[in-house]
Amino acid sequence: MSPHIETDAMLDYLNGAMAGDRRADLEDHLAACPECRAEMAKWRQLSGRVAGYLSPERASEAAWPSAAVSVADILSRGRREVTRDRRRGAFGRRLTIRLGAAALVTLLLASPFFSPYSARALAKVPGVGALFSTVAIEKGLAVAYQAGLVDELDRSVTAQGLTFSVVGAYADSTQTAVICVLKGDRGLMDKLWDELGQAGRLDLTLSDSLGHVYRSASWSAEYDAEAGEQRILWQTSPLPFYVGHLKARLTIGGGSVSGDWEVSFPIQRISEEMTTEVPIDRSFTAADGTPIHLDKLVFSPSRTVLHYHFERPVEEEPKVETPEWTLLADGEPLARLGGGGGGGGPAGGTFTFTGTAAFMPTKAREITIRFNGFSGGYQLGWKLPLQAGAKATWEGFTFEISRAAVEDGKTVVEGVIKGGSMKFDGVLVTADGREIMGSVQSFVPDAEGKGGTYTLAFGEPVDLAGTTLWIERGHGTKPDSWSTTVTIDR
Amino acid sequence: MDVSLIDHACRGDPEAFAALIAPLEDRLYRTALAILGSPADAEDAWQNTVLKTYRGLPRLRDRQYFATWATRILLNECKQSLRRRRPWLPLNDLAPVSLPEPAADQVAVRDALRRLNGSQRMVVFLRFWLGLPIAEMAEALEVPVPTVKSRLYQALKLLRGMLREEEES
Numbered sequence: 001m002s003p004h005i006e007t008d009a010m011l012d013y014l015n016g017a018m019a020g021d022r023r024a025d026l027e028d029h030l031a032a033c034p035e036c037r038a039e040m041a042k043w044r045q046l047s048g049r050v051a052g053y054l055s056p057e058r059a060s061e062a063a064w065p066s067a068a069v070s071v072a073d074i075l076s077r078g079r080r081e082v083t084r085d086r087r088r089g090a091f092g093r094r095l096t097i098r099l100g101a102a103a104l105v106t107l108l109l110a111s112p113f114f115s116p117y118s119a120r121a122l123a124k125v126p127g128v129g130a131l132f133s134t135v136a137i138e139k140g141l142a143v144a145y146q147a148g149l150v151d152e153l154d155r156s157v158t159a160q161g162l163t164f165s166v167v168g169a170y171a172d173s174t175q176t177a178v179i180c181v182l183k184g185d186r187g188l189m190d191k192l193w194d195e196l197g198q199a200g201r202l203d204l205t206l207s208d209s210l211g212h213v214y215r216s217a218s219w220s221a222e223y224d225a226e227a228g229e230q231r232i233l234w235q236t237s238p239l240p241f242y243v244g245h246l247k248a249r250l251t252i253g254g255g256s257v258s259g260d261w262e263v264s265f266p267i268q269r270i271s272e273e274m275t276t277e278v279p280i281d282r283s284f285t286a287a288d289g290t291p292i293h294l295d296k297l298v299f300s301p302s303r304t305v306l307h308y309h310f311e312r313p314v315e316e317e318p319k320v321e322t323p324e325w326t327l328l329a330d331g332e333p334l335a336r337l338g339g340g341g342g343g344g345g346p347a348g349g350t351f352t353f354t355g356t357a358a359f360m361p362t363k364a365r366e367i368t369i370r371f372n373g374f375s376g377g378y379q380l381g382w383k384l385p386l387q388a389g390a391k392a393t394w395e396g397f398t399f400e401i402s403r404a405a406v407e408d409g410k411t412v413v414e415g416v417i418k419g420g421s422m423k424f425d426g427v428l429v430t431a432d433g434r435e436i437m438g439s440v441q442s443f444v445p446d447a448e449g450k451g452g453t454y455t456l457a458f459g460e461p462v463d464l465a466g467t468t469l470w471i472e473r474g475h476g477t478k479p480d481s482w483s484t485t486v487t488i489d490r
Numbered sequence: 491m492d493v494s495l496i497d498h499a500c501r502g503d504p505e506a507f508a509a510l511i512a513p514l515e516d517r518l519y520r521t522a523l524a525i526l527g528s529p530a531d532a533e534d535a536w537q538n539t540v541l542k543t544y545r546g547l548p549r550l551r552d553r554q555y556f557a558t559w560a561t562r563i564l565l566n567e568c569k570q571s572l573r574r575r576r577p578w579l580p581l582n583d584l585a586p587v588s589l590p591e592p593a594a595d596q597v598a599v600r601d602a603l604r605r606l607n608g609s610q611r612m613v614v615f616l617r618f619w620l621g622l623p624i625a626e627m628a629e630a631l632e633v634p635v636p637t638v639k640s641r642l643y644q645a646l647k648l649l650r651g652m653l654r655e656e657e658e659s
Contacts, residue, residue: 011643015617017624017635046650047618053599054619226537227530 002029005036014043138220138233140337141177143361144170144302149270150177155263161188164250164261167231171239171267173275174300174358176214178206178248178267182230191256193223193230194434203251204234208243239269275300276488284371284482292323297367297486303337304329304362306369309354324372325357329364370483383429383468386413392471398451399471406461411436413458413469418451426456431466496556500548507544514557518564521619525568525612535567542567562630568612569631602652610645617642 005013005026012018013026030036144150149170156165161184168179182192192202206214214236221232239246250261280294295307306325327334337358384390386404393399401415411428428436438458445452456469498506518539523532543560550559603611616627624642628635 007647008639008643011646012639015624015639015642017639042650043646046646046653049596049599049653050603050614050649051618053596053603054615226534 004033005029005039010036010040010043014040014047138177138235138302138337139335140303140358140360141170141175141233141235144172147301149301150179151266151268153265155265156181157261157263159259159261160257161185162192162257162261164248164263166248166263166265169246169265169267170302171243171269172300172302173238173269173272173277174298174303174305176206176236176239176267177302178234178246180204180232180234180248180250182232182250183228186225186228188256189223189225189228189230192252202253204232205249205251206234206236206246207249208239208246212240214239214246239267243267243269270301278486278488280369280484280486282484292371294369294484297369299361301361304334304359304367306357306359307354308356309352311352323355323357326370326372327357327359328366328368328370329362330366331368332364334359334362364488366485366487368483368485383470386411386428386462386464386467386469390469401469404464404469406464409461411438411458411460411462411464411467412441413438413456414454416451416453426458427470428458428462429468429470430462436460436462496547499544500550504544507547510556511540511543511560514560518561521561521615522564522568524615524619526571531571535564535571538567539564558626558630565612565616565630598653598656599649602649602656605652606645606648609641610648613638613642614645614649 002025009018009022009026013023018026030040141150149172151169153166153169156163158164163181163183165181165183166178167181168177170177182189184192208214221230223230244266245264246267247262247264252258252261276299278297278299280296283291283293285291292310293308295309298305298307304327306327308323310323337360384392384399384401386401388402388404389400391398391400398418399415400417401413403412403414405412413426426438426440428438430436436458438456441455441457443452443454495506495510499510515536519532519536522535522539523529526532526535539560542563546563550556603614606614612631613627616622616630617624622630624635624638627642628638631638
């Protein structure tokens with residue numbers, strides 16, 4: 001008798017994937033072998049059970065739900081497929097300093113072993129796609145989420161047809177992040193989305209039981225029109241250790257709805273073992289004599305933060321410039337994260353600015369901190385009409401539009417830039433003052449690498465004649481170089 | 491298959507199209523729901539399928555294969571939806587409505603299905619619910635036949651192990 005039938009061969013046979021001679025041989029063996037027959041029967045029984053549960057007849061039972069939206073509705077309103085619109089708001093102050101000579105110093109520092117992954121891990125990671133997609137707006141937070149450190153919540157309040165919920169919270173020693181959801185009917189959500197972009201209309205604050213109010217350093221929102229949901233990722237500075245509960249208050253002033261929505265939710269800072277603080281305490285001197293001090297590096301599961309401060313003599317109006325840092329982790333640059341910034345004030349004739357710069361989390365052993373010079377504050381935006389030939393120039397940088405068109409429900413702007421890179425934000429402003437965010441769909445550098453051809457895409461069609469393109473760009477960086485390397489004993 | 495309905499739908503008649511896709515609506519939506527596990531994601535996948543099918547209809551060469559073609563589009567949408575989820579999201583955590591209410595002797599089957607990953611659930615559904623033979627599954631999922639077989643057989647082995655455990659306990 002031929003050897004017993006392998007499991008995969010049995011499954012081939014049962015699932016119609018066996019033919020011809022192979023099949024005949026198998027059937028011959030089955031006829032002669034009770035063990036294989038018994039085994040085959042077990043597989044048949046399994047298939048039977050699964051098919052019995054999933055049979056098409058069962059599919060028509062009332063227990064199964066149906067799609068909530070009719071085909072006619074989908075066709076009439078769903079001209080574009082489900083996409084996620086995003087908006088951003090950011091507030092920050094920047095300050096000037098000038099920098100000077102180069103110096104290279106190596107430091108050896110010991111620090112406790114740092115492992116950002118906790119035992120809480122995957123068991124608590126929520127399977128809700130919406131939470132993850134909101135968290136993933138910030139990549140450092142996504143890493144913390146991956147480690148199972150973001151808490152999934154469900155605290156909500158409903159009034160005036162609007163439901164405000166807190167669905168996720170995360171607190172470590174470098175930031176606090178809260179993920180909220182606004183939900184309501186389509187008409188309300190559309191109006192609210194427009195209002196979200198207007199300063200002062202909508203405000204989100206957190207407060208603790210001692211009455212301290214935390215304001216957002218930055219927020220990002222996305223609007224899932226089909227689901228009738230707006231999801232907001234709200235970030236602020238780290239919480240003091242004693243905070244156990246927070247109240248999130250959403251205030252909407254005027255417009256489609258107005259009032260306050262408040263929810264209370266628990267929040268816990270992740271354990272201290274997951275953060276490492278490495279003091280640096282090194283200084284260097286700027287070209288104009290201003291000292292810059294590197295204070296410390298803080299490593300948390302969601303970011304690496306450089307703390308620094310500097311002083312300058314008080315001037316009439318401090319210029320708006322920021323030190324540009326690069327952090328290398330074991331030689332590889334760490335992506336810069338939003339957040340950071342800082343503040344300062346005059347005291348006794350000098351102005352002290354304390355700043356932080358945030359980067360992706362890392363477990364690297366060697367961190368090189370490089371100072372690249374100062375970047376100017378943002379140039380105020382240029383407004384360009386959406387027509388071929390519209391052009392803006394500034395100090396050797398040129399931005400030109402060669403084509404603007406509405407295609408496939410989107411607005412597309414193409415053109416050429418010279419003497420710079422695509423590091424700017426583009427926003428369309430319609431005749432009635434609405435802002436539409438866009439993104440760089442492609443950028444083809446030119447032969448010299450000093451410019452190139454771009455395509456910007458915006459998620460909606462607009463009336464080209466009445467809409468302007470607003471470009472904002474930072475000053476170029478005045479190059480400089482100073483670096484220091486910190487070796488961490490892990 | 492009502493050819494005149496297809497003709498009307500191809501010419502952009504939304505009512506004809508709605509009538510054409512209506513018989514598939516429940517099955518396709520529920521397939522998406524069972525594979526993706528979340529009503530919101532299933533709704534997204536279903537809506538995108540409706541739109542893509544509607545737009546692509548004039549290009550459909552063999553019009554009598556409308557149902558298979560719409561199924562393939564839906565499965566692609568499910569695949570994309572699964573890909574958007576990062577690998578560490580436990581796809582085992584299905585929302586309660588994602589599978590039919592089981593009869594008493596079927597609770598174990600439902601629970602075992604929940605413990606499969608998304609790709610495995612998909613092949614099990616295609617095989618035992620839509621009843622597709624392996625070659626058609628490969629075409630619908632746009633993966634090679636050996637890949638389909640290995641996913642399906644792995645799923646069946648896991649199911650058998652889980653159901654045997656449950657029986658013994």
